[in-house]
Amino acid sequence: MHETCGCQGASMQEGRQVPQTDAPMKGDTSSQLRQWPLQLHLVGPQAPYFQGADLLLAADCVAYALGNFHAAYLQGRSLAIACPKLDEEQDSYVQKLKALLEEAKINTLTVMIMEVPCCTGLLNLARRAMEESSRKVPMKLVIVGRDGGVRQDAWVN
Amino acid sequence: MKDAVVESVLERGIKDVIREHPDLGELLATHDVGCAGCEMGSCRVRDVMVVHPLADGERTVILGRIGAELCPGHAITADMLPLRNSPAAVGRPYSPPVAMLVDEHRLIKRVLRLLPTLRRRLLQNDWRGWGHAGELLVFVRSFSDAHHHMKEEDVLFSYVDSRADVVQVMKDEHEIGRRYIRRFAEAIEKRDSFSAAEAIESYRVWLTAHIKKEDDIVFPWIDRQLTDRRVGMIFATFRDVNDRSGDLDVRMSMWVEAFERDMRG
Numbered sequence: 436m437h438e439t440c441g442c443q444g445a446s447m448q449e450g451r452q453v454p455q456t457d458a459p460m461k462g463d464t465s466s467q468l469r470q471w472p473l474q475l476h477l478v479g480p481q482a483p484y485f486q487g488a489d490l491l492l493a494a495d496c497v498a499y500a501l502g503n504f505h506a507a508y509l510q511g512r513s514l515a516i517a518c519p520k521l522d523e524e525q526d527s528y529v530q531k532l533k534a535l536l537e538e539a540k541i542n543t544l545t546v547m548i549m550e551v552p553c554c555t556g557l558l559n560l561a562r563r564a565m566e567e568s569s570r571k572v573p574m575k576l577v578i579v580g581r582d583g584g585v586r587q588d589a590w591v592n
Numbered sequence: 593m594k595d596a597v598v599e600s601v602l603e604r605g606i607k608d609v610i611r612e613h614p615d616l617g618e619l620l621a622t623h624d625v626g627c628a629g630c631e632m633g634s635c636r637v638r639d640v641m642v643v644h645p646l647a648d649g650e651r652t653v654i655l656g657r658i659g660a661e662l663c664p665g666h667a668i669t670a671d672m673l674p675l676r677n678s679p680a681a682v683g684r685p686y687s688p689p690v691a692m693l694v695d696e697h698r699l700i701k702r703v704l705r706l707l708p709t710l711r712r713r714l715l716q717n718d719w720r721g722w723g724h725a726g727e728l729l730v731f732v733r734s735f736s737d738a739h740h741h742m743k744e745e746d747v748l749f750s751y752v753d754s755r756a757d758v759v760q761v762m763k764d765e766h767e768i769g770r771r772y773i774r775r776f777a778e779a780i781e782k783r784d785s786f787s788a789a790e791a792i793e794s795y796r797v798w799l800t801a802h803i804k805k806e807d808d809i810v811f812p813w814i815d816r817q818l819t820d821r822r823v824g825m826i827f828a829t830f831r832d833v834n835d836r837s838g839d840l841d842v843r844m845s846m847w848v849e850a851f852e853r854d855m856r857g
Contacts (some may be wrong), residue, residue, distance in 0.1 A: 489820055511821065542824030573688040573827050575820065590687050590823075 444520055444551035448581055467509040475517040476527070480534040487540055488513040492561055493547040494554050500583050508547060508577065519556030532564030536572060545575040550586050597666045601658065602638040609637060613661050623650050635757045642673050643758050643813045687818060689826040690811045696740045697803045702848050703731060706855040707796040711789045724854065725780050725788060727847065732773055735844045739837055741766050747829050751822050752814050762810060765802050772798060
């Protein structure tokens with residue numbers, strides 16, 4: 436269905452050329468993940484790793500697109516992932532984020548999305564939660580390109 | 593291995609350097625670094641090069657000239673400085689807590705724009721002047737100083753490199769402002785219109801330059817140093833301060849609107 440809908444989020448795009456090599460990747464590739472689960476429907480705001488945390492709310496595709504996702508963005512943060520295009524019952528996402536703001540008292544919220552238009556839905560969910568919450572925190576938006584580059588990394592409130 | 597000669601140059605006070613080499617002051621001015629005209633001028637060369645939002649190319653040119661004039665044969669390069677402005681950080685807007693302070697600056701600047709009219713009224717012994725002068729004193733003491741400057745001094749500055757001269761310069765500048773306000777308060781008490789007008793003009797000139805320095809140079813420098821963790825902590829502290837102050841910001845905004853109407857009348 437999405438293959439024919441014409442939206443950028445589903446359109447086929449040949450990737451940029453990446454040198455092929457058998458040599459192992461250099462540098463720190465260790466995981467910075469410090470929790471489970473990750474999916475926004477599954478996470479519980481009462482979990483200890485969310486209390487006072489810097490929360491990273493990432494669209495599902497982000498971690499695959501961005502080569503240094505763990506070192507540059509996940510390190511030191513708690514994580515929740517979601518897809519604003521395919522996931523169902525997204526109103527519950529707003530309530531979950533509101534609980535993370537008010538009950539877990541997260542310190543900051545970083546929303547990471549892909550540059551495709553449908554991904555903006557995740558930012559809108561985060562904005563709705565912030566508007567409905569009695570507690571505000573600094574919110575940052577990181578937009579990742581389909582070529583794996585960072586298009587934007589800026590505070591948005 | 594650090595070059596001791598270069599290190600001694602980077603540690604020198606920028607004012608001394610400009611006094612000996614006025615052309616360096618002119619060079620800095622062409623890159624919007626106003627050290628030659630700065631009243632405080634206690635920053636070290638190192639701080640000046642780190643604090644100002646220069647492009648890498650600009651910084652290289654300036655350091656090259658400083659090296660050529662102060663320590664020929666010893667190259668000074670940008671990698672000798674503790675620069676933390678990553679490409680992703682450059683050009684972004686203020687972080688939310690710093691943006692709160694910039695918003696407060698906007699309110700204060702609205703008041704500063706009205707001070708020439710107030711000064712004229714005081715000098716003309718216009719009876720309305722003294723009433724407004726008293727109200728202004730309340731605004732300056734409760735909002736500009738107790739609320740705003742204390743947020744900077746007690747919270748924001750404590751999260752950045754306390755060794756940096758620029759932080760001390762900002763605190764010293766706040767003291768200058770407090771001296772002008774004490775003079776203004778004494779003049780009001782004595783109904784000395786000339787001294788009141790003089791104090792308020794000095795305050796206006798000082799605070800206009802001080803706010804510009806913070807908005808254009810100090811705040812972007814601080815933002816480049818802050819981790820997201822610290823941004824969240826400062827933001828939460830500022831919100832606590834705002835909550836404790838009740839409706840101060842609302843009352844002060846309403847007073848500024850009334851002050852603007854009165855000054856037009």
